[in-house]
Amino acid sequence: MSMKDTTGAAESSEGAAGERATATAAITDADRGAPVPDEAARRGARERADSLVKPQGSLGALEDLVERWSAATGAPPPARLRTAHLVCAASHGHVGRGTSLYDGSVSWQVAAAAAGGSTAVGVLARARGERLVVADLGLAGGTPPGCVARRCADGTADFVDGPALTEAERDAAVTTGGALADELLDSTGAACLSLGEIGIGNTATAAALLCALVGEPPERVVGSGSGLDAEGVARKTAVVRAAVSRAGRGLSPADALRELGGLELAALVGAIHAAHLRGVPVLLDGFAVGVCALLALRLRPACGDWLFAGHRSAEPGHGLVLEKLGLEPLLSLRMRLGEGSGSALALALVEQ
Numbered sequence: 226m227s228m229k230d231t232t233g234a235a236e237s238s239e240g241a242a243g244e245r246a247t248a249t250a251a252i253t254d255a256d257r258g259a260p261v262p263d264e265a266a267r268r269g270a271r272e273r274a275d276s277l278v279k280p281q282g283s284l285g286a287l288e289d290l291v292e293r294w295s296a297a298t299g300a301p302p303p304a305r306l307r308t309a310h311l312v313c314a315a316s317h318g319h320v321g322r323g324t325s326l327y328d329g330s331v332s333w334q335v336a337a338a339a340a341g342g343s344t345a346v347g348v349l350a351r352a353r354g355e356r357l358v359v360a361d362l363g364l365a366g367g368t369p370p371g372c373v374a375r376r377c378a379d380g381t382a383d384f385v386d387g388p389a390l391t392e393a394e395r396d397a398a399v400t401t402g403g404a405l406a407d408e409l410l411d412s413t414g415a416a417c418l419s420l421g422e423i424g425i426g427n428t429a430t431a432a433a434l435l436c437a438l439v440g441e442p443p444e445r446v447v448g449s450g451s452g453l454d455a456e457g458v459a460r461k462t463a464v465v466r467a468a469v470s471r472a473g474r475g476l477s478p479a480d481a482l483r484e485l486g487g488l489e490l491a492a493l494v495g496a497i498h499a500a501h502l503r504g505v506p507v508l509l510d511g512f513a514v515g516v517c518a519l520l521a522l523r524l525r526p527a528c529g530d531w532l533f534a535g536h537r538s539a540e541p542g543h544g545l546v547l548e549k550l551g552l553e554p555l556l557s558l559r560m561r562l563g564e565g566s567g568s569a570l571a572l573a574l575v576e577q
Contacts, residue, residue: 260297260504262530267296286553290533290575297506297531298416302575308508309415310350311405311496312339312565314372315363315488316380317426318389319468324429324461326451329380332425333366339423339564340371346421349569356413359423360405362398362488375401381486384433384468389486395479402492403499410505418500419508419535419572420517421565422489425451428540429461431516433485435542436469437476438519439549443469446542448512450561478523493517494524501528508568508575511538511561515546522550533575535568536560 270292275281282288291301314336320329338344340359342351350357360375361368368374377397381389390398406418424430428450435446443465449458472484482491494517500507509518509532522529534547536556547554555571 259502259527262296263299266299267292270295270301294506304576306417306572306576307415308355308417308419308572309409309413310346310355310357310419310565310569311409312346312359312421312423313362313402313489313492314359314423316365317424317430317487318381318383319385319429319464320426322464324464325426326453327425329365329425332423333364333369336364336372336423337369340369344564345562345566346564346569358409362492375405377401377488381488384485385464385471388484390483392483395483395491398488398491399495402495406496406499410503417506417508419565419568420493420496420514421510421563422493422513423564424487424489427487427513429465430485430487431513432542433465433468434481434516435546437472437474437481437485440474441545446545448540478520490517494521497521497528498525501531506531506533508533508535508571510535510565510568511563512540512543513563515543519546519549535571
């Protein structure tokens, strides 16, 4: 290679690196002007709890909840907590490998039913008189009726063969999730954001992300998801292992999202960051949303004080996720439905 060729290659490489850095900066820049916990409010909540007619600390996790909520918002949870419900939906390219009991078309059907109010999260939000937005970030087959169209791609690529997302798709999904949260909170005046996801196969995606982030073997974090039997779980585990082996462990959060997906999960990362910037607590659903919270925390550690765990999923990896987040779940009912049902159920306990 001539000196001219070498120089040209170097300039090309530097240009590509610059483009990657610019794209990644969209989701890794440190928060500027983000709120910080109100320690005086935290102390006030603790002192009030200690003054009540009961042994100190006898309400356990509920006292911790009130203290953390007070630090995040300046006051304990109100008796009527106005909440906005955001569910992000997308398709996953690895489903053709048998990572779910159902094929990808079911994601479209579930999203349509949720938007129509006929799934668990729709019923729960309606019972509370609160707004639910189901957003299509990339469902195969187009946007279902009743869903908000915010498509960033036609689902993810198969993460065994190569990166699930391009950098542009990943960044677009994160940015879109933040915009969805802002729009929903603006329109409702809600004081809490409840998050959920819809996407057949996304527990496999979440498991792969968790393995890549913390180095756990797939056997410890892969579960039955939509109801796989032992043979199906073994097949799903093998697919996750292959994807993580291709992508590599110890990835940065941004690279993990690009390599392993998915669009709805990236959007929830953006939604968490947007809520934090507004000082709005985020109530997390199960395993997949928990992994999104872990990604959000790794990208912007300050958002952790605004995260609350609605429940502990039956998925085996969720306990590890909660441990990494430093959160204690409010409910543990062996649920694995997704779509924000666990976080919506926990709202009444937060209010009490």
